[in-house]
Amino acid sequence: MDPSRRETSFFLGLGLTVAVVASLFFGMTVGVQRLGQRRARWVELRERLAQAEHQAQQRARPAEQTRLAANARDAAQFFVTPQDLSTVQEHLQATAAATGLQITFFPALAPEPPAQPLQGFEGCYQVIPLVVLVEGGYRELAAFLTQATAMSTPAVALRSATMTSGPALDGILKAQLVFETFLWIPRAVPKQEVPSPTLAAPPTSPAVITWGRNPFDERWSGPSQAEGLTLQGILWDAQHPTCVLNGAVYGAGQAVTGYTIVAILPKAVLLRGPKELLLAE
Amino acid sequence: MTILGWQRPWVRVALGVALLAYVWLRVTLILYDRRVQQTEAALESLRPVVVQAVQERDSVAVVKAQQQFAAALKLRTVQWEGVFQQLSTALPPSIVLHAVSVEAGRLTLHGFLRYPPPEPQAYLARVSDELKHQGMLRDVVITVAPSDPDDPHVVRLELQGRLP
Numbered sequence: 056m057d058p059s060r061r062e063t064s065f066f067l068g069l070g071l072t073v074a075v076v077a078s079l080f081f082g083m084t085v086g087v088q089r090l091g092q093r094r095a096r097w098v099e100l101r102e103r104l105a106q107a108e109h110q111a112q113q114r115a116r117p118a119e120q121t122r123l124a125a126n127a128r129d130a131a132q133f134f135v136t137p138q139d140l141s142t143v144q145e146h147l148q149a150t151a152a153a154t155g156l157q158i159t160f161f162p163a164l165a166p167e168p169p170a171q172p173l174q175g176f177e178g179c180y181q182v183i184p185l186v187v188l189v190e191g192g193y194r195e196l197a198a199f200l201t202q203a204t205a206m207s208t209p210a211v212a213l214r215s216a217t218m219t220s221g222p223a224l225d226g227i228l229k230a231q232l233v234f235e236t237f238l239w240i241p242r243a244v245p246k247q248e249v250p251s252p253t254l255a256a257p258p259t260s261p262a263v264i265t266w267g268r269n270p271f272d273e274r275w276s277g278p279s280q281a282e283g284l285t286l287q288g289i290l291w292d293a294q295h296p297t298c299v300l301n302g303a304v305y306g307a308g309q310a311v312t313g314y315t316i317v318a319i320l321p322k323a324v325l326l327r328g329p330k331e332l333l334l335a336e
Numbered sequence: 337m338t339i340l341g342w343q344r345p346w347v348r349v350a351l352g353v354a355l356l357a358y359v360w361l362r363v364t365l366i367l368y369d370r371r372v373q374q375t376e377a378a379l380e381s382l383r384p385v386v387v388q389a390v391q392e393r394d395s396v397a398v399v400k401a402q403q404q405f406a407a408a409l410k411l412r413t414v415q416w417e418g419v420f421q422q423l424s425t426a427l428p429p430s431i432v433l434h435a436v437s438v439e440a441g442r443l444t445l446h447g448f449l450r451y452p453p454p455e456p457q458a459y460l461a462r463v464s465d466e467l468k469h470q471g472m473l474r475d476v477v478i479t480v481a482p483s484d485p486d487d488p489h490v491v492r493l494e495l496q497g498r499l500p
Contacts, residue, residue: 079358083354083358083361086358086361087361090365093368093369096372097372097375101375103379104375107386110385110386110390110393111385113389114388114392120392123396123399127395127398130398133405134402170440173405174408176408179405200420201416204413205413207410213414216436216437216438217438218437219434243401244394244401249404266424266425267421267424267425267427269424271433271434275429277429317453318451318489331428332429333429
């Protein structure tokens with residue numbers, strides 16, 4: 056072969072070889088890259104499928120679904136919607152009537168975020184304030200507040216209260232009460248694990264407490280005997296009143312069986328000692 | 337091809353190996369494509385069940401939160417009858433209330449003390465101790481106004497405390 060043709064053939068062959076090797080290398084590289092992508096996608100899909108199958112297996116059975124639905128209904132009863140606020144008013148009206156109080160409702164207010172949200176439930180609920188005016192006796196008001204705040208379908212809590220004695224000073228109270236009802240925000244759940252509620256420390260005194268006097272009642276009234284002292288009479292004189300205690304006559308400032316007579320009033324005697332006593336005729 | 341050495345065995349072997357690798361690559365790619373499609377189809381068929389399961393799980397979480405809220409609120413609820421009872425027994429007859437206000441867990445009593453002793457603060461400290469002892473109030477603070485010269489038998493007072 057002619058040396059010049061031989062040289063040309065050599066370079067042509069070399070160029071062809073380089074082109075074949077380069078295209079093979081390029082094709083294989085792209086192919087391997089695609090294979091890696093496909094494999095990664097398949098692995099990811101397989102994981103998602105396993106997760107989905109796991110979730111599907113956790114789906115409640117029909118009986119369980121019925122129970123869950125019942126639970127959801129029960130839990131939802133604790134909360135109100137602005138539409139069924141009248142139910143709360145009816146409950147409060149009935150409770151007031153049962154405890155002998157007069158009740159007046161103010162117009163219902165719009166839902167608002169709670170001023171002091173329960174710890175852990177921030178952003179989960181709103182409150183609907185309900186302002187009422189009630190008038191009645193001390194014990195009746197206590198019973199009304201207890202029964203009203205014990206309601207749970209829907210729940211009612213006392214936000215604030217202002218109680219004042221009536222003009223007659225006979226212990227009848229007028230109270231402006233602001234109750235709160237609760238509106239759960241749909242699908243809301245606490246952002247963090249809710250701390251388990253802690254019980255308040257029990258009082259150190261005996262659990263059974265009897266009723267004493269109405270502290271709003273300005274009238275001097277009480278029993279005629281207490282702590283071994285018996286009031287047998289009052290000899291009223293605006294300047295020098297005296298009283299008969301346990302058969303003896305005493306004046307203001309005198310001591311009797313550990314008690315000091317603080318004041319002698321037309322119908323009652325006030326004594327102070329280990330505790331305070333009011334003996335009335 | 338003579339120049340490229342086609343007739344040399346190692347060149348043929350190299351080309352054969354390259355061809356085989358290329359075929360293997362294509363076949364594997366096709367297989368993975370099929371697997372991906374099958375898995376996507378399986379996922380799609382599971383979608384409604386998974387959606388339902390997720391909704392159920394969310395609903396369970398909401399119900400649990402609502403139940404916890406109810407329990408927490410119940411614990412925070414003040415037993416008003418007890419508070420009123422304790423107030424009626426702990427306050428001596430010489431203290432008369434004019435107003436009581438409750439706001440954010442704080443109880444404030446406005447009233448007056450009739451026939452105050454020479455040192456009403458010490459006397460009222462005993463009253464506040466009694467209220468604390470009964471577990472009715474914490475952190476009791478009593479403020480006494482100066483006695484009115486026109487009516488020395490009465491001093492105005494304000495009692496503040498935190499409900500337990």
